[in-house]
Amino acid sequence: MIVIGIDIGSVAAKGYLINYDSHHRALIPTGWSPREAGQTIIERLLAASGLASDQVERIYVTGYGRVAFDQADKTVTEIKCHARGIAELYSEVRTIIDIGGQDSKVIRIGEQGRVLDFAMNDKCAAGTGRFLQVMATALGLDVSELGDAEDPGQMQTISSMCTVFAESEIIGSLARGNPKGGIIAGLHQSVGKRVAAMARRMGIKEQVAFTGGVAINPGVKRALEEEIGAKIMVPEVCQYTGALGAALLALENG
């Protein structure tokens, strides 16, 4: 069977096509129109796989743009999709930490990726990819460079959780001559603290997986591991876990 799962996030739209034993992935910036982003993802997946649209049995869509996209057979929440996706990659995982562009969430799962509980933060940018993006700009870096640029040995604590105040705090810190690498480590620590608090409130059960765009950043992974006191697994396809889950649910007609 051929199915597609699409995860339209605030920053990136991700797609996962399952064609019997093979699969294809696609990722593009969401841009201003989640609907068009979803459409483009389908086109990319079809082009990459050499399939025609009528060969696709089902399309499931998730992510914040799911309601704007009208070509799906079903919409599913990103919570259920991440749970399903992770269960496929690591069957022993019981806690998922997902940090995306505009929200962060913690999901507790049981066997076969059954969702047991979840918590979400999307009220403010603290503890999300947006927070790191704003800080990277203030430091004259691209957000993708943060992970390798940190120096935890010279950690400079960032005390503001608020994006606006944290930005002026790091500008002040730079002005005092503090090392950039230490400031970046402090930023990662601040995201880790925030999300770990949400995870602890719900209860962390090992093993723990980390997904979403921010999971690409090894500095945030390091900080999270320190804050929750457990090893964290980051799948190679950490940005695609939601799309993978959507595709698997489409396959199972779930």
Added chain:
Amino acid sequence: MLDEFMQGFASAREVNLMRIKEAKENGAKVVGIYCTYCPQELILAAGAIPVGLCGMSENPIAAAEETLPRNLCPLIKSSYGFAATDTCPFFHFSDFIVGETTCDGKKKMFEMMQDLKPVHVMQLPHVNNTKASFDLWVEELRCLKNRLEKELQVSISDQDIWEAVEVINKENQAVKAMFDLNRADPPPLSGMEMLTAAWSRSFSSNKGEMIKNLHAVVEEVANQPENRQTKAPRVLLTGCPVGLGTEKVIRLTEEMGAYIVAMENCSGYKTLELQTDTNVTDPIVALAEKYLAIPCSCMSPNPYRLELLEKMIDDFRVDAVIDLTWQACHTYNIEAFAVGKLVKSKGLPYLHLESDYSNSDLESLKVRIEAMLEMIEK
């Protein structure tokens, strides 16, 4: 037929507004109340019309924030905003206001409201299992009675109070009978319908008619053939007060195909098991007993709320619980932890939502509610 009754409840606000206006012109007195702790029997016994003024609209909040802090619960801001802008006709018609010290925000807001209308604030104790707190509450009821007699220039006899007790007891029974219809699966009433009917109580100037209409709904449902087959999830709503105007969580949940089958909040089931004991000699003591038993989160400790919730989860065959806290309502927010523990111990999904009266978080509420509904195995 059921639709007609529901439309009747929905238009209760408008209809009663005109009735109250007329009654005022003929010399009747109106007393504005804000909370289920207000012993409305005393207002009825004084021959006045009690009207619920609890603010359920975002509209006057901006005006309220000119005086009150922004980081305050929307219910208090809305209630005060309506008063300050004189945009609630029921507040406008009220001769006199009764408030209670349920929470810090409310008691300080009532101090400010005194500049707008005569306000009588009852000192509500926050412990309901000691003699001292009970005696204080009895004394507060007597003070209210005296104040009503003075302000409205009437005298209230024990007989007057007992008559009012009978009316309110009957009304409570009638509302409970309507809510209890939803123990059936599928539920005959939607959450929006229950809310509309229950909320119209606060405006009804004719209790007899209200009771009659509630009985009629129960009878109508009994006569209906059970034809709807549904596997829709059955959700219980608890937490802060919800009324018409702040029903977004009920609406979203039902738009996603679930039913709010029961509501534990104060316009819902919270007070419905509580009847004034007519075997007590002093009606004031009888009223004090009933009102102090209300399981609001402002009470400490508050075990009856958890007992009631557990019973409702079983009686209404609930699949999941949503606990709604209005922003900055500390007591419900903190109590959410205990409620969550109880619900999860029964093996059910539990969703705690923190929100305000705006529509700015509809999408994030949706994803949470949807994810919770996905957790239900049915």
